[in-house]
Amino acid sequence: MSITSLLAISLGAILTNNFIFSQFLGICPFLGVSKKIDTAVGMGAAVTFVMGLASAVCYGINSLLKLAGLEYMQTVAFILVIAALVQFVEMFLKRYIPTLYTALGVYLPLITTNCAVLGVALLNVQNNYNFIESVVYGITGGLGFLLAIFLFAAVREQLEFSDTPKAFEGFPIALVTAGLIALAFMGFSGLQVWPQ
Amino acid sequence: MNVKKQLKEGLLTQNPVLVQLLGMCSTLAITTSVANGLGMGVSVIIILTLSNIIISLLRKIIPNEVRIACFIIVIAGFVTCVQLLMKAFLPELDKSLGVFIPLIVVNCIILGRAEVFASRNTMGVSALDGIFQGLGYTAVLLVMCVFRELFGAGTLLGVRIMPESYTNMGLLTLPVGGFLCLGALIAAMQWGMNRADKKKSSGEKEAE
Numbered sequence: 001m002s003i004t005s006l007l008a009i010s011l012g013a014i015l016t017n018n019f020i021f022s023q024f025l026g027i028c029p030f031l032g033v034s035k036k037i038d039t040a041v042g043m044g045a046a047v048t049f050v051m052g053l054a055s056a057v058c059y060g061i062n063s064l065l066k067l068a069g070l071e072y073m074q075t076v077a078f079i080l081v082i083a084a085l086v087q088f089v090e091m092f093l094k095r096y097i098p099t100l101y102t103a104l105g106v107y108l109p110l111i112t113t114n115c116a117v118l119g120v121a122l123l124n125v126q127n128n129y130n131f132i133e134s135v136v137y138g139i140t141g142g143l144g145f146l147l148a149i150f151l152f153a154a155v156r157e158q159l160e161f162s163d164t165p166k167a168f169e170g171f172p173i174a175l176v177t178a179g180l181i182a183l184a185f186m187g188f189s190g191l192q193v194w195p196q
Numbered sequence: 197m198n199v200k201k202q203l204k205e206g207l208l209t210q211n212p213v214l215v216q217l218l219g220m221c222s223t224l225a226i227t228t229s230v231a232n233g234l235g236m237g238v239s240v241i242i243i244l245t246l247s248n249i250i251i252s253l254l255r256k257i258i259p260n261e262v263r264i265a266c267f268i269i270v271i272a273g274f275v276t277c278v279q280l281l282m283k284a285f286l287p288e289l290d291k292s293l294g295v296f297i298p299l300i301v302v303n304c305i306i307l308g309r310a311e312v313f314a315s316r317n318t319m320g321v322s323a324l325d326g327i328f329q330g331l332g333y334t335a336v337l338l339v340m341c342v343f344r345e346l347f348g349a350g351t352l353l354g355v356r357i358m359p360e361s362y363t364n365m366g367l368l369t370l371p372v373g374g375f376l377c378l379g380a381l382i383a384a385m386q387w388g389m390n391r392a393d394k395k396k397s398s399g400e401k402e403a404e
Contacts, residue, residue, distance in 0.1 A: 031220065115303075182375055
């Protein structure tokens, strides 16, 4: 493992294989919490943090499961660990950083059912990443999510004032917008750290 | 609560994807081919029905404070069963659906129905609700799959349908196509519902 491979993983997670626009993980919070830029950024930051932490912890859990020969319990074990982790982060923030806790509000517990978090844990196992690669993939994947939700919220704030056909009002026009941003993100495909 | 009303709610007026806006991730991601859509739809119907049955049976035993955790364990158990069965008997489908089979655990449709319906109703009704909501989800998946596969790749279930001279609209099979298709579908749904509302209210006015 070298710095290059870590860079390649980061580049892939943020731009070429963005969690939202090319892998479709975490669409629910992406569409649900993107009406205002500041809440969107708060959500993105919280997801990044939990994704990094979940990648690290699930790597440990997976090695334990392998030792015990219980790989088929992966999904159940991961979701329980993530639920516990989110609860723990919530308690920690409430006790030590109350300002951030109040800013995130109801979005914190909802991270448990964000499929990007469980998705990153499962993808780490599928791609056979080692510990450092897993954590890097988790954090940069979260940053990709943050970038996506920030861009989307910025467009969506303007959308409020635009004159859309009645049937497209609200959700459908947001989906079309997301599609157009995804189209723009396709421009990144084929990007490599070192051209071979 | 009668069967007909439940069926109508599942398929149309309370459709999980088009009206409740749940389960977006899988709807967008796997609708590139009809085979994928069928596999995903059937898995979700099975898991949703079984988890609704178990949760409605346990609804008096599960304490209110930890209910979400209990629901997730029940759902994760069934998802693991389906995942292992699919790996054993349909390895190709398992490969093309990939990470989205284990991700059914966090599909909001299943957790949502457990919370809103199964934890408050008896077993029989909950089982029916699972089947009908699952059917509503599958119907949307299939509409999107047929559209995206037919026009995006010119095939249906892998068999070439369009004439050779037809140029594939490759855009549709890309992520962009998913977003645009679903957007248009939800817009059509809103249009239809607006019209139905108008008809109803104008009918009432005439009656007055």
